[in-house]
Amino acid sequence: xxxxVVSAGLSSPSSTRLLADRLxxxxxxxxxxxxxxxxxxxxxxxxxxxxxTGFPPARLxxxxxxxxxxxxxxxxxxxxxxxxxxxxxxxxxxIDKDALTAKPVLLGATGGTARHSLVTEHAxxxxxxxxxxxxxxxxxxxxxxxxxEEGLEQRIARAGAELARAMxxxxxxxxxxxxxxxxxxxxxxxxxxSVEPVDGFTVVPFEQRLAALRVE
Numbered sequence: 001x002x003x004x005v006v007s008a009g010l011s012s013p014s015s016t017r018l019l020a021d022r023l024x025x026x027x028x029x030x031x032x033x034x035x036x037x038x039x040x041x042x043x044x045x046x047x048x049x050x051x052x053t054g055f056p057p058a059r060l061x062x063x064x065x066x067x068x069x070x071x072x073x074x075x076x077x078x079x080x081x082x083x084x085x086x087x088x089x090x091x092x093x094x095i096d097k098d099a100l101t102a103k104p105v106l107l108g109a110t111g112g113t114a115r116h117s118l119v120t121e122h123a124x125x126x127x128x129x130x131x132x133x134x135x136x137x138x139x140x141x142x143x144x145x146x147x148x149e150e151g152l153e154q155r156i157a158r159a160g161a162e163l164a165r166a167m168x169x170x171x172x173x174x175x176x177x178x179x180x181x182x183x184x185x186x187x188x189x190x191x192x193x194s195v196e197p198v199d200g201f202t203v204v205p206f207e208q209r210l211a212a213l214r215v216e
Contacts, residue, residue: 001032002034002036002069002072003027003028003036003071003074004037004038005023005036005038005073006020006067006074007076008041008076010087014078015142016078017039018147019140019142023074023106024074024160026156027160027161027163030161031165031168043059047087047091051094056094064095064096067099068096071167072104072105073100074106075088075092075108075128078111079109082116097131102132103133104133104167107120107128107139108159111142111144112144113143113144114145116141116143120141138155138158139159140152
């Protein structure tokens with residue numbers, strides 16, 4: 001199994017990466033999996049280039065592939081303007097629309113004040129629900145005053161345990177299918193650019209669909 005961590009922290013070191021590392025440690029303490037950390041600040045130029053050209057540079061393509069192939073995902077962002085950062089959103093805008101389907105995802109966020117503690121619910125959770133991920137019940141927000149507090153460590157431990165259980169359950173229950181073939185590539189507008197034909201699948205022209213709706 002493979003656990004992928006996506007951290008959108010902009011500084012080094014950063015509280016966002018610190019939270020991501022602690023969530024990963026709590027998860028790997030209860031499930032046997034490999035770990036890969038993706039630092040989005042190192043891919044910022046490549047992400048912008050992909051939006052302009054429509055083609056991901058090699059490092060970005062490898063990161064997108066790693067997220068798509070992960071058995072579990074930890075996604076952590078700093079809070080900007082009461083929501084996720086633009087870099088964080090831009091990266092997940094480039095993820096294939098089916099890449100996170102049924103994938104367990106643990107959400108985390110960091111901020112300077114506890115007033116943003118609901119960012120995981122009003123911003124992050126809807127984003128990953130839209131991508132059809134299995135978003136775990138416990139999301140972890142860490143304000144500046146939370147570090148070193150027992151409550152934060154308890155939330156991290158609970159969230160890590162939830163992700164470990166989800167990854168283990170998915171590993172034992174996964175059907176024998178070619179998941180790579182089930183993911184259709186898409187353009188930056190979200191349109192599917194190619195898809196393998198399926199037996200019994202017929203494409204009905206849009207004009208024909210409109211004609212069927214006309215009132216005689």
